[in-house]
Structure formats: C-alpha cells, structure tokens
Amino acid sequence: MNAKFNVWLEEDGNVIMSxxxxxxxxxxxxxxxxxxxxxxxxxxxxxxxxxxxxxETRLGRQLVVTQTGGRDGxxxxxxxxxxxxxxxxxxxxxxxxxxxxAHLATLLTPPTxx
Numbered sequence: 001m002n003a004k005f006n007v008w009l010e011e012d013g014n015v016i017m018s019x020x021x022x023x024x025x026x027x028x029x030x031x032x033x034x035x036x037x038x039x040x041x042x043x044x045x046x047x048x049x050x051x052x053x054x055x056e057t058r059l060g061r062q063l064v065v066t067q068t069g070g071r072d073g074x075x076x077x078x079x080x081x082x083x084x085x086x087x088x089x090x091x092x093x094x095x096x097x098x099x100x101x102a103h104l105a106t107l108l109t110p111p112t113x114x
Contacts, residue, residue: 003100003107007092016058021051022089025082028052028064032075 008018015021020041027037038048056063063082068074078086 001104001108003104005096005100007089007096011058014054014058016055017085017089019089019093021055022086024048024051025063025078025086028076029078029083029086032077034064034066034076037076 006019008021009016024037024041027040028034031037031040034048034052035045038045041048052064061081062079063085064076064078066074066076
C-alpha cells in the first residue's frame with residue numbers, strides 16, 4: 001500500500017504552482033514545445049497554455065521563452081527560474097513522499113484507546 005499526496009501553492013484561492021504544473025514545465029523542457037508537452041500530458045494545448053500563462057501572471061515572472069516558427073521552426077525553452085522551480089518542487093515532493101511512506105505503517109495501525 002502507498003500513501004498519495006498532492007501539493008500546490010495558491011494565493012487568494014488561485015493556484016500558482018502545483019505538481020501537475022511542474023510536470024507541464026518538465027514536459028516543455030523535455031520536448032521543447034508547449035504543444036508537445038500538452039500532448040504528452042494528454043491535455044489540450046489551450047489548457048497547457050492557460051496554466052502556463054496563469055503561473056507567469058501570478059508569479060510576475062517569465063517561465064518559458066517561446067520562439068515562433070520560421071525557417072528553423074519554433075520552440076519553447078524554460079528560463080533558469082522555471083528550472084529552479086522544477087528542482088525545488090521535485091525535492092519537496094521526494095521529502096514528503098519519504099515522510100508519508102515512513103509513517104504509512106503508523107497511519108494504518110488503529111490507535112489504542114484507553
């Protein structure tokens with residue numbers, strides 16, 4: 001049995017960063033394309049673009065540099081800030097997962113009631 005969790009950052013009820021959004025950034029980094037990243041995550045391009053735009057707007061920082069098509073084709077590259085967010089969220093996720101797995105047996109053991 002495994003314990004599962006989800007982590008996200010929000011402000012005023014608006015999601016800024018989440019594990020799914022980090023996966024989106026990682027997919028953009030791996031594929032070099034928002035469209036390919038969306039396909040990899042099995043979501044419409046419009047949704048991927050909206051989530052990316054929401055992150056950038058709420059953070060007030062650019063996360064992806066896009067280049068429109070042309071002779072050499074278009075593409076998308078993560079900024080160093082986006083790469084840092086991926087690393088931080090992955091580290092946080094690993095720490096939380098390790099903590100949950102370490103306490104899984106305790107969580108499944110009924111408490112003693114006196």
